[in-house]
Amino acid sequence: MVADHGRDLSCTVESVTLEDPDAVTRTEIQFDATEDFDTVSGRVALAQALARRLTTPRGDLVDPWDEEGAANYGIDVTEHVNDDMGPGDLAQLEQRADAECRKDERVHSAASTATLVDEVLTLSIALQDAEGPFTLTLTVDAFGAKQAVIS
Amino acid sequence: MTISLSLSDAIRLSSAKEWGNALLAAGKTLKLKVTSWQLGSVVRTVLGVVAYGFQAQEAFISGIAQGGLLRYAAFGTITFTDATGKVVTQPVTPEFGPGFLDLLCDSNYDVQRVDEDYAGGVEALTNTSGSTYGPFAPGTYHIANVWTQQTYSNVATLTIPPSVAVDTVADVTDVGGAIQIETSSSHGLTDGNIVTIQGVVGITALVASSSWRVLVTGPKTFLLVGSTYSGTYTSGGTVYAPTVATFRADTIGTVGDSLDADGVPNVGTITQPVTSLVGVKVHNVDTFLGADRETNAALYERALLKLKSVSPDGPTGAYRYYALTASKYAALLTPPRILSTPITRETTANDVLTGTVYSFVANQAGPPGSDDLTTIRMVVNSRARPNAVTARIVAATPRDVAVTAVLELPTGYDTIENRAAFQKAVQDYVRTFPIGGESDPEQRYSNILPREGVSGAIWKKAQELGIPLLNVILQLDGREADVQLAYDPSSQIAEVVRLSPAAPVFTMVAS
Numbered sequence: 001m002v003a004d005h006g007r008d009l010s011c012t013v014e015s016v017t018l019e020d021p022d023a024v025t026r027t028e029i030q031f032d033a034t035e036d037f038d039t040v041s042g043r044v045a046l047a048q049a050l051a052r053r054l055t056t057p058r059g060d061l062v063d064p065w066d067e068e069g070a071a072n073y074g075i076d077v078t079e080h081v082n083d084d085m086g087p088g089d090l091a092q093l094e095q096r097a098d099a100e101c102r103k104d105e106r107v108h109s110a111a112s113t114a115t116l117v118d119e120v121l122t123l124s125i126a127l128q129d130a131e132g133p134f135t136l137t138l139t140v141d142a143f144g145a146k147q148a149v150i151s
Numbered sequence: 152m153t154i155s156l157s158l159s160d161a162i163r164l165s166s167a168k169e170w171g172n173a174l175l176a177a178g179k180t181l182k183l184k185v186t187s188w189q190l191g192s193v194v195r196t197v198l199g200v201v202a203y204g205f206q207a208q209e210a211f212i213s214g215i216a217q218g219g220l221l222r223y224a225a226f227g228t229i230t231f232t233d234a235t236g237k238v239v240t241q242p243v244t245p246e247f248g249p250g251f252l253d254l255l256c257d258s259n260y261d262v263q264r265v266d267e268d269y270a271g272g273v274e275a276l277t278n279t280s281g282s283t284y285g286p287f288a289p290g291t292y293h294i295a296n297v298w299t300q301q302t303y304s305n306v307a308t309l310t311i312p313p314s315v316a317v318d319t320v321a322d323v324t325d326v327g328g329a330i331q332i333e334t335s336s337s338h339g340l341t342d343g344n345i346v347t348i349q350g351v352v353g354i355t356a357l358v359a360s361s362s363w364r365v366l367v368t369g370p371k372t373f374l375l376v377g378s379t380y381s382g383t384y385t386s387g388g389t390v391y392a393p394t395v396a397t398f399r400a401d402t403i404g405t406v407g408d409s410l411d412a413d414g415v416p417n418v419g420t421i422t423q424p425v426t427s428l429v430g431v432k433v434h435n436v437d438t439f440l441g442a443d444r445e446t447n448a449a450l451y452e453r454a455l456l457k458l459k460s461v462s463p464d465g466p467t468g469a470y471r472y473y474a475l476t477a478s479k480y481a482a483l484l485t486p487p488r489i490l491s492t493p494i495t496r497e498t499t500a501n502d503v504l505t506g507t508v509y510s511f512v513a514n515q516a517g518p519p520g521s522d523d524l525t526t527i528r529m530v531v532n533s534r535a536r537p538n539a540v541t542a543r544i545v546a547a548t549p550r551d552v553a554v555t556a557v558l559e560l561p562t563g564y565d566t567i568e569n570r571a572a573f574q575k576a577v578q579d580y581v582r583t584f585p586i587g588g589e590s591d592p593e594q595r596y597s598n599i600l601p602r603e604g605v606s607g608a609i610w611k612k613a614q615e616l617g618i619p620l621l622n623v624i625l626q627l628d629g630r631e632a633d634v635q636l637a638y639d640p641s642s643q644i645a646e647v648v649r650l651s652p653a654a655p656v657f658t659m660v661a662s
Contacts, residue, residue: 006187009194039184052191061191062234063199064167069190071236104189 005106005129010040010048043150046106046129047136051148053100054123054138075100078140081121090114097123106130158223162216164209167232171202203234217243218251221259225252225451247444252451260454265478265493267444270407271306271399272437274421275362277314277347277391280430285310293425294398294433301407302425303398303439311394311431317346320388323354325380326368330356334390337370345436347393348375353385361419362393362434377418393434400441405515405582409439413551414653416440416516440492440516446583449475449495460535467499469535470510470542477530484533488526492519496547496647498586500640508542511586511645518546518647545643547586551651552627552634554605557658559622565659569618576612577605577655587645588636600634600648602627621662 040048056074063070075096085093094112101110109128114121123138137149165173175198178185185194210231217223227243244250248264256262274294278284285292287309295302318334325331332348340346344365351357356378363375398421400407411417421435445453453475459468473480474497478490492514500509512519512527519527528544536542554577560569589604590597606625613620627634636646 004186006189006192007185008187008192009185009197041187045187048193049187049189049191056191059235061196062203063190063196064171064202065195065199066190067236073191106189 005042005046007039007041008045008049010038010044043129043131043134046104047148047150049104050101050107050125050127050136051138053104054097055140073103077121077123077138080116081119081140085116090116093123097125101125101127158217158220158227162213164213164231165206167199167202167206167234170205170209171198174198174202174205200234206231207233214241214243214251218255221252221255221451221454224250224255225447244447246447248447248450252447256450256454260457262450262454262457262476263479264450265442265445265476265495267403268442268493269399269403270405270409270439270441271303271397272409272435272439273345273395274303274398275345275347275393275395275434275436276309276311277349277360277362277393277432277434278311278428278430279314279349279391279432280428281313282429283310283312284428284431287426291426293401294421295423295425296409296421297423298412298420299410302401303407303421304401306397306399309394309396311428314347314391314393317390317392320348320351320390321371323351323357323380323384323388326374328380330354330375330378330380331368331372332375332388332390333372335371338373338390340365340367340373342367345393345395346373347391347432347434349389349391349432351384351388353382355381357388359422360432360434362436364436395436398435398439400439403441404443405441407439407441408516409435409437410653413651415549415551415649415651438520440514442493442495443515443582445493445495449583467501467508470499470508470531471497473531473535474510474512474527474544477527480530480534481526484526484529488529490523490526492516492523494519494523494527495583496586498547498645500645502641506541508536509640509643509645510542510544511547511640511647512544513547513586513647515582517549517649543643545645547645547647548637549649550634550636550646551649552581552600553629553651554655555626555629555657556606556609556655557622557624557660558609558620559624559660559662561619561621562661564618564620565661569616570657570659572612572616572618573609573657574654576608578650578653580605580608581648581650584648586647587638588634588648596633598636598638600627600636602631602633 053074054077057076058074059071061070061073077093077097080093094114097112098110101107106129107127110125112123112125114123121140125136127134127136135151188195210229214229217227224243228240229243230238230240233239244252253264287305289307290304292305292309293302318336318338320332321335322333323330324333345362346365347360347362348357349360363378365373366376367373408416409420411420416438418435418438421439422433424431424433453472456468456472460472474494478493481488481490494512495515496513498511510531524544524546531542531544558573584600588598588600602625605627606623609623610620637644638646
C-alpha cells in the first residue's frame with residue numbers, strides 16, 4: 001500500500017538516488033529551495049517535513065492559521081553540534097526528536113538514536129508511517145551542513 | 152440628522168489568517184499542485200509569511216489613509232498582529248512627531264509644529280582677580296542653576312578679562328520701591344548697561360554679588376532694573392562692568408528654565424560656576440526660558456484654528472491662531488521680530504458692549520515678557536484684527552498654587568522615582584492648563600482649577616506606570632477644594648495657574 005503523504009514544494013536542489021553498499025535504493029535530500037519549484041510527494045515529502053521540524057528553532061515558524069501550533073513547532077538539533085554532549089544529553093535529545101516527529105500526523109511512531117562522533121551529530125530515527133517502517137538519518141556536521149537520508 | 156463615520160466604518164483591516172485564506176483560495180483557483188497542508192509544510196509556510204507581509208502592508212496603508220484625515224493623523228492608531236502573534240498598536244503620528252500629522256498640517260494648512268528650544272539668555276561674569284581666563288571654545292565654560300542644578304554653557308567663544316571697577320558706591324536709596332545706586336563720581340553708564348554690585352552692606356538684594364541692567368537717573372545715580380529695596384544702607388560697595396555673554400541650557404526644553412526656589416523663572420538663579428575660576432562670579436540678568444516641542448493635540452488645534460483665521464470677519468479662532476503661531480509670523484513683520492518663547496495658551500474674550508476683543512496669552516512658564524507681548528500684539532493686529540476693531544493682547548496674570556498631597560502606596564512603591572513621576576505628571580497637567588481655568592457648561596462652577604483634575608493626573612500616571620496607588624489626599628493651597636481663578640476680561644484679568652513651589656510636595660506613605 002502506498003500512503004498518501006500529500007504533495008508539497010520540494011526543499012531539495014535535486015533528489016538524487018544513490019546506490020548504497022547494500023544495493024538498497026536511498027534518496028539524499030538537501031534543504032534548499034529548488035529554482036524550478038519542483039514538487040515532492042510520498043515519503044520524500046514526509047522526510048523533508050521531519051527534517052525541517054528537526055532543524056527549525058522553536059518559535060521561528062510563522063503560521064497565521066495555527067499560531068499556537070507554530071509557537072510549539074520545531075527543535076534545532078544543529079544547536080547541539082560542537083557541544084560536549086554526554087549519554088544523558090543524547091538520550092534527552094532522542095526523546096525530544098521522537099516527540100517532535102510524532103507531532104506530524106503522518107507519523108505513527110518514532111524512535112531515535114543519537115550519536116556524536118568527531119563533532120558530527122547523527123540522528124537515526126526509526127519511523128512508522130501508514131506504509132510501514134523506514135529510517136530517516138539526519139546528519140549535522142561541525143559546519144552546520146545538514147543531510148538526511150531515508151532508507 | 153447627520154451621519155458621523157469613524158474610520159473603522161470605512162476601512163476594515165484583514166487579519167493575517169484572512170489574508171492567508173484569500174491566498175489559499177487564489178492558489179486553488181490557479182490549480183496549485185500541493186496537497187500537503189501540515190504545519191510547517193513549504194507552501195503553507197510561504198503563504199503564511201506572505202499573509203503576514205500583506206497584513207503589515209495593509210496596516211501601513213491604514214496609517215497613510217489616517218494621515219490624510221486631520222483627527223486621525225493626530226490621534227489615530229494602527230493595530231495589527233505581528234508574525235509572533237503579538238498584537239501591536241502604533242500611533243499614526245508619534246507624540247511630538249514628526250509624522251503624518253506634520254506632513255498634513257504643513258501641506259494642507261501651512262501650519263508647522265512649534266519646535267523645542269533651549270533656554271538661554273544673557274549672563275554677567277564678574278572677574279575680580281587679576282587674571283584673564285580663556286578663551287573658552289563654545290560649549291566649554293559651564294555654569295549651573297543653584298536651585299535646579301541644570302547646567303548651561305557659552306554660545307560663543309568666551310574670554311573673561313578682569314572686570315573694570317566703574318566706581319565705588321556712595322549711597323543706596325529707595326526710589327519707588329526699587330534700588331537706586333549713587334556713585335562717588337560720574338559713572339558714565341547708559342540705559343541698559345549691565346553692572347555688578349559687590350560689597351554693599353545693609354541692602355538685602357545686594358548682600359551677595361549681583362548683576363543688573365541699569366536705568367540711568369543722573370550722572371552719579373542709576374536704578375537697578377527689577378530690584379526691590381529692602382534694608383538700610385550701611386556702607387561699602389563697588390560697581391563693576393562685568394563680561395557679558397550669551398549662555399544656553401545644555402538640555403533642550405523647559406527643563407532648562409531659570410527657576411528660583413519657588414519654581415518661578417527668574418533672574419539671579421544661574422549663579423553657580425561649574426567651571427571654577429578664582430575670583431569669577433556669575434549671575435543671569437535675563438530670565439532663561441526654553442520651550443518644549445508642540446504636542447499632537449496642540450498642533451491639531453492650531454490646524455483647525457487656521458481655517459477660522461482665513462475668515463474676513465476675524466472670528467475668535469483668528470486671534471487664537473495668530474497668538475499661538477506668533478513665533479512664525481513675527482519673522483514676517485517689518486522689521487522682523489523674534490519671539491523669545493512660543494505662546495502655548497490663549498483665551499479670547501469679546502466685550503459685546505464695546506466690541507473690544509481681549510486675547511489673554513501665556514507661554515509654558517506663564518505670562519510672556521513685555522518684548523514678547525509687543526511682538527504678539529503686532530502679529531495679531533497685522534494679521535487677525537479687522538479694521539475698526541480694537542484687539543487687546545494682554546498677558547495672563549500668574550496665580551501661584553501650592554499642590555500638596557499624601558500618596559498611599561503598597562510597601563516598596565514609595566520610592567523617590569515614583570514620587571518624581573507623580574510630580575512631573577502634575578507639572579505637565581498645569582503646564583497646559585487653560586488660562587482662566589475650567590468652567591461647567593451647565594454653570595455649576597466656573598473658572599476653577601479642579602482638584603479632581605490634578606488628582607486625576609496622578610491617578611493616570613499611576614495607571615500608565617503600573618503603580619498600584621491606593622489613595623490620594625490632595626490639597627490645593629492647603630485646602631481639599633478647587634481653586635477659584637480670577638477671570639474678568641473687562642478688567643483685563645485672566646489668571647493662569649503656576650505651581651509654587653514648582654515641584655508639588657508629596658508625602659509617600661507605605662501601607
